[in-house]
Amino acid sequence: MSHALPVPDDGGHYGRFGGRFAPESLIAALDEVEAQWAKVKDDADFQAELDHLLKSYAGRPSLLTEARNFSEHAGGARILLKREDLNHTGSHKINNVLGQALLAKRMGKTRVIAETGAGQHGVATATACALLGLDCRIYMGEQDTERQALNVARMNMLGAEVVPVTIGSRTLKDAINETFRDWVANVDHTHYLFGTAAGPHPFPKLVRDLHFVVGAEAREQVLELVGRLPDAVAACVGGGSNAIAIFAAFVPDENVALYGFEAGGEGADTDRTAASITAGSPGVFHGARTFVLQDEYGQTLPSHSISAGLDYPAVGPEHAHLAATGRAKYEPVTDAEAMEAFRLLCRTEGIIPAIESAHALAGALRLGRELGPDSVILVNLSGRGDKDVNTAADYFGLVDSEGQA
Amino acid sequence: MMPTTTLRSKLAQAREADRAALIGYLPAGFPDVESSIRVVQAMVEGGCDVVEVGLPYSDPMMDGPTIQRAAGLALDSGTTTDDVFQVVEATAATGAAALVMSYWNPIERYGVERFATELAKVGGSGVITPDLIPEEADEWVAASDKAGIDRVFLVAPSSSDRRLALTTEACGGFVYAASLMGVTGTRAQVSDTAEVLVRRTREVTRDSGLPICVGLGISNGTQAAEVAAYADGVIVGAGFCQRILDAPDLETGLVAVRSFAEELAEGVRSR
Numbered sequence: 111m112s113h114a115l116p117v118p119d120d121g122g123h124y125g126r127f128g129g130r131f132a133p134e135s136l137i138a139a140l141d142e143v144e145a146q147w148a149k150v151k152d153d154a155d156f157q158a159e160l161d162h163l164l165k166s167y168a169g170r171p172s173l174l175t176e177a178r179n180f181s182e183h184a185g186g187a188r189i190l191l192k193r194e195d196l197n198h199t200g201s202h203k204i205n206n207v208l209g210q211a212l213l214a215k216r217m218g219k220t221r222v223i224a225e226t227g228a229g230q231h232g233v234a235t236a237t238a239c240a241l242l243g244l245d246c247r248i249y250m251g252e253q254d255t256e257r258q259a260l261n262v263a264r265m266n267m268l269g270a271e272v273v274p275v276t277i278g279s280r281t282l283k284d285a286i287n288e289t290f291r292d293w294v295a296n297v298d299h300t301h302y303l304f305g306t307a308a309g310p311h312p313f314p315k316l317v318r319d320l321h322f323v324v325g326a327e328a329r330e331q332v333l334e335l336v337g338r339l340p341d342a343v344a345a346c347v348g349g350g351s352n353a354i355a356i357f358a359a360f361v362p363d364e365n366v367a368l369y370g371f372e373a374g375g376e377g378a379d380t381d382r383t384a385a386s387i388t389a390g391s392p393g394v395f396h397g398a399r400t401f402v403l404q405d406e407y408g409q410t411l412p413s414h415s416i417s418a419g420l421d422y423p424a425v426g427p428e429h430a431h432l433a434a435t436g437r438a439k440y441e442p443v444t445d446a447e448a449m450e451a452f453r454l455l456c457r458t459e460g461i462i463p464a465i466e467s468a469h470a471l472a473g474a475l476r477l478g479r480e481l482g483p484d485s486v487i488l489v490n491l492s493g494r495g496d497k498d499v500n501t502a503a504d505y506f507g508l509v510d511s512e513g514q515a
Numbered sequence: 516m517m518p519t520t521t522l523r524s525k526l527a528q529a530r531e532a533d534r535a536a537l538i539g540y541l542p543a544g545f546p547d548v549e550s551s552i553r554v555v556q557a558m559v560e561g562g563c564d565v566v567e568v569g570l571p572y573s574d575p576m577m578d579g580p581t582i583q584r585a586a587g588l589a590l591d592s593g594t595t596t597d598d599v600f601q602v603v604e605a606t607a608a609t610g611a612a613a614l615v616m617s618y619w620n621p622i623e624r625y626g627v628e629r630f631a632t633e634l635a636k637v638g639g640s641g642v643i644t645p646d647l648i649p650e651e652a653d654e655w656v657a658a659s660d661k662a663g664i665d666r667v668f669l670v671a672p673s674s675s676d677r678r679l680a681l682t683t684e685a686c687g688g689f690v691y692a693a694s695l696m697g698v699t700g701t702r703a704q705v706s707d708t709a710e711v712l713v714r715r716t717r718e719v720t721r722d723s724g725l726p727i728c729v730g731l732g733i734s735n736g737t738q739a740a741e742v743a744a745y746a747d748g749v750i751v752g753a754g755f756c757q758r759i760l761d762a763p764d765l766e767t768g769l770v771a772v773r774s775f776a777e778e779l780a781e782g783v784r785s786r
Binding site: 121129130131132133134135137138139271277278283284287290291294295296297300342362394395396397402404406409410507 | 572573574575576577579580583587591595598619620621622623624639645646647648650651666669670671672673674678679682693696697698
């Protein structure tokens with residue numbers, strides 16, 4: 111069976127997932143984003159401007175690094191790391207924000223708002239706004255502002271206002287709710303720079319389009335390095351932007367297995383998890399039909415992951431579709447497995463990964479042992495771990511409870 | 516032809532009396548299930564023609580701090596979808612029209628057809644769905660038609676003329692006109708955008724005569740009177756919740772709610 115890259119229908123549906131479950135007040139704005147994106151997507155001037163920024167500012171193309179030492183722990187499989195951690199601001203997020211910030215300017219918007227979990231998307235958004243002269247406000251769950259204090263300082267330095275969200279579970283999902291509330295009230299001059307491949311149509315497609323470059327580059331780099339396509343592509347999945355970023359170009363390559371590694375937390379069979387495809391069920395959340403962690407009455411369940419960026423109780427609708435059709439497989443990776451892979455990459459390769467990306471590395475260790483030494487596994491190293499040093503030091507007992515070494 | 520609902524009769528009666536209808540909102544289970552029934556009774560005693568019983572949801576994207584807090588307390592007290600039906604039944608028993616206001620996921624999770632059937636069974640007139648647009652509502656249209664209940668969608672100041680037509684065509688009972696671009700909560704002034712939106716909506720509902728009710732930001736009798744001058748119904752939510760939140764005990768809260776409803780009821784009669 112061959113698979114084309116999924117193209118959503120006019121309403122933004124991927125099979126039975128996706129769509130637009132949004133208040134009427136926002137429909138005009140969503141229509142505008144959709145129409146403007148359709149217009150500039152093939153506009154040579156816009157693309158030239160974006161390409162220029164990606165090359166001269168973000169640092170694209172990002173490197174492909176073979177992790178030879180790490181490979182020894184992965185059954186000898188060749189592990190190739192797509193180095194999105196080397197991008198400006200330290201993660202894949204910059205691709206999306208530069209594109210959407212340019213789009214916001216095209217739409218005549220003067221203000222940008224965004225949610226952030228780990229802070230990577232917030233930092234990237236604040237960066238793009240500083241560069242392009244846009245007012246910027248970032249909503250961040252209060253719990254996340256505490257575990258990612260360094261990123262809050264970073265956003266402030268870049269001129270963004272960071273608003274801690276104190277209601278609900280005080281994490282990413284509540285930050286998204288609050289950003290939508292702001293958008294409804296200020297939509298005439300404000301763009302909601304959505305950070306992941308989720309939300310109401312057209313965001314899942316817009317975000318995927320802007321990240322498509324990741325997989326497209328990696329596909330060429332792998333062909334050049336090993337002379338063939340990889341056997342498997344691995345990425346971590348929270349909302350799913352870095353995963354769709356590296357999957358998209360490979361979806362039509364039916365012999366390339368796609369693996370999304372969800373945040374299992376303390377175990378996907380416990381109530382301390384964020385594995386929405388593994389442990390959730392179809393529902394409607396944040397504007398789209400997708401897999402959601404929910405109770406029998408449709409109330410969203412609190413999610414848990416050691417990684418703030420994956421601590422989200424749902425997933426982008428295209429992943430829900432890829433899971434339902436079987437084109438991609440989604441498996442949980444626990445906090446402990448992720449932290450072991452985190453430690454291993456630091457020690458064997460001298461690369462400190464984001465804890466988010468460590469979930470993909472843990473998955474690659476598992477896959478490599480399964481596929482054996484002749485296999486080639488491409489891993490999206492979606493971000494660097496500088497922001498996670500406190501969490502990791504605490505986890506490994508490198509500091510005392512006061513944070514002192 | 517759909518059998519008429521209590522909602523439709525209430526709105527028709529108000530129109531005959533040359534006044535706007537008063538529509539109050541309260542989350543079921545706020546502050547707990549039994550007390551919420553007593554609050555609804557006080558709202559009706561004070562003059563509410565219609566009560567929207569809110570289904571408290573964990574992620575109320577369209578609600579401001581007051582209703583977020585009220586709905587949060589309702590969830591904390593253990594309110595479930597089945598409790599919502601109990602409050603609807605008690606609301607219908609007061610003689611007022613009972614609606615449910617709910618985000619879409621709890622309805623989908625309960626089972627769309629099962630929800631519609633159960634609501635009709637307990638005497639509910641219809642459902643307001645703030646995050647469901649007609650384009651996504653095929654299953655809901657079929658289920659609500661089958662159960663003989665009204666579907667209330669929203670229009671907003673940002674709605675295009677094309678969308679005003681599409682949305683009002685899908686509505687039954689009335690169309691909910693959001694007075695402003697924003698979330699629920701009281702405002703010092705009712706925005707002028709409400710009157711413009713109602714005028715634009717009238718253009719597309721001239722043939723059907725679908726009532727247009729205005730909500731968001733209305734918090735006193737004067738504002739209710741202002742809106743009643745051009746709308747068929749005035750919707751008030753946060754103001755009721757706030758009075759319960761502010762009261763030292765339920766009895767005091769009930770007195771405040773009743774007197775607030777009276778003030779609004781007088782407003783909607785001063786066209």
